[in-house]
Amino acid sequence: MTGDSPSDPFRAALGFGMLPGCLGHAVVRNPWFEPARVSLRMTSWCCQCVDDIQTGPWDEEAAPYSLLEPEWRVWRSLPHASARRQWMRGRVAAKDAVRLLLLDRYSIMAPLETVGVLPDLQGRPRVTCAALPKTSAWISVSISHCGNSSVALATEQTGTGHGVGIDVASLTDNHEGLAEGGFCPAETALLEECPEPDRPHWLLRLWCAKEAVAKALGVGLKGNPMNYRVLRVDRPGGTVEIQVADTLELADPSRIQESVTAHVGCDRGMAFAVAWVE
C-alpha cells in the first residue's frame, strides 16, 4: 500500500484528475487510502469521485468516453438527471479503484473505458475487463454514495459468491430518527456505552457497518435493518461485529460463523465501514 502523497506513482501513472470529456467541470477523482488501509488482510483499493453540485451535466459529456455500451444503456434508463449523475459518479469511482488494483497486482494499465461495472440480477456491481488475467481470483467491488461524493472499494477475492462491502455516511447531515429506525433496543444500549461526544459518529459507524456487511453478502438490507444486528463494538480496535439473520438467503451460508466483522472509521467528513466475506 502506498502513501497518500501527491507524488504517488500510482496516481501519476493513471493520470487521475480530468475526466475524459469533462473539460471545465469540477469533478475530482482520487484514491482514498483510509478504508483500504483498515482491510489489511487483502489487497484492496478505494477511490472517491466528487462533483461540484453547481456544475453542469458533466455525466452526459463523460458518458461516451467512460462507459461501455451496456453501462451506457443502464445509465440512460435512469429516470432522473440527479440519479444518472450519482450512478456515473459511482461508476467512475469503481473503475478507478479497479484500475488501481489491476496496476498494483498485475501491472496492467487499464483505461477507464475498458473496465465495466454492471449490476447483476441482485443489483450487485460486477466487474468486467478484457485485460483481466486468467486466474482463479476475481475482483469484487462495492460502491457507496454520500451527498455529491461516491466511493468504491475494489479487492481481489478467491471465495465463492460473497465479496466486499463499503458504506459511507456524512458526519454533518441531519440523522434524526436513525437510532430509533435503524437499531433495536439492544443495539442502542451498545451505542449508549460510547462516550457522549463521540456517540453521533458511532451511530453512523454502526449504521455503515450494517450496510457494509449487507453489501459484502450481496443481499442488501432486504428492507429491514434488523436483519443485521450489532453484537459487539470494539471502539479502540475500530471494529463492529454484525450478526446476520438466518432467514436471509445467502450464496454460501457456511462462510458465516456467529458474525461478520466490519472495520469502521471516520475520514474526509464521512463515517465509513468496510466488510468482506470470503
Added chain:
Amino acid sequence: MKWPFHESHDRTPETALHLAMDAIAQVSGNAWGTVESPIPPQAFLGADLGLSSLAVARLAGILNQHGGTKPLPFHKLFVSPEGSLRHDVRVSDLAAFLEQHRNTPRL
C-alpha cells in the same frame, strides 16, 4: 420538530398521507431526488425521491416516534401482499401502511 399530527387520533387515508409526506420531507434533505411539493403519492421513495436506505431508516424512526404506543412493524412495509420482497415502495404504500398500523399516538 413540529409535528402537526402529534396528538391526532385520526386514522383517515388523508391523515396517513399527510403523515407520510411530512416525514418524507424531513428526511429528504440529503437526497438527490426532486421532491415536489406536494409529494406525488405515486412517487417511489428510492427511484423517484432518491431516499437512501439510511433515509428510509430515519423515516421509520421519525414515524415511530410519533406513530403511537407500539413500534410500527416497518419490515412489513417492504413485503408485498403476495409475500415477496419489494425493493422500493411508493409514498401511497407508506400512507396505506400507516393507515393500517398506526395506533394510539403517544402523548
